[in-house]
């Protein structure tokens with residue numbers, strides 16, 4: 001029997017998931033940023049601002065922004081003077097990020113192709129590890145969390161921003177209807193790709209609950225694990241420390 005993992009509402013082999021997720025982000029890369037604004041009404045910017053405030057990057061620190069995509073989190077952290085490495089498995093997303101950085105005159109970032117499950121950096125290398133809207137796309141999440149723990153220094157901090165499930169009654173139903181019916185249509189209209197956006201929504205539904213994900217972070221070795229829900233848990237910031 002082969003183990004399967006979820007790709008949206010389908011169960012597929014781990015290799016197939018990695019391949020299909022690669023296809024999704026290669027397909028949406030050029031429209032990724034405009035779609036984020038369209039789908040969230042610009043709210044993703046606020047969530048990312050709050051996230052970076054929690055991370056509190058400081059000059060002299062080395063920070064890994066995993067699944068960093070087109071650079072939104074890195075651009076916010078770079079202002080602090082910390083040394084930021086943006087890592088992503090998908091070269092198409094990184095290329096868009098490199099172009100955006102050039103347009104903004106940001107030249108201090110390191111861009112690196114990497115799979116969150118098998119990092120190329122040595123043990124205890126970074127002061128902080130961030131991952132925003134990335135972890136649910138990773139095939140083997142426990143493995144990626146263990147890798148995050150490995151590359152962090154003692155005293156290093158882990159921060160994850162991810163969609164979750166809102167616990168606000170009523171709001172969940174509206175959001176469900178919006179995401180299942182509106183998002184794929186907006187994806188079709190703007191990016192010409194309803195399927196990729198259908199996957200992105202389905203992957204949110206299949207992601208573990210806030211409490212379960214907090215436990216998973218603890219199982220990877222982190223301590224003082226915390227979750228901060230936003231909009232009742234529609235989006236959540238999870239964090240933990242390596243000691």
Ligand SMILES: C[S@@+](CC[C@H](N)C(=O)[O-])C[C@H]1O[C@@H](n2cnc3c(N)ncnc32)[C@H](O)[C@@H]1O
Nearest residue numbers: 025067068069088089090093115116132134137
């Ligand atoms: C929704 S985007 C988030 C990008 C960016 N962090 C942001 O908040 O705008 C998810 C990113 O995760 C990346 N990704 C998916 N699986 C990955 C893996 N195993 N390792 C590294 N990156 C991965 C995708 O290529 C994509 O760029």
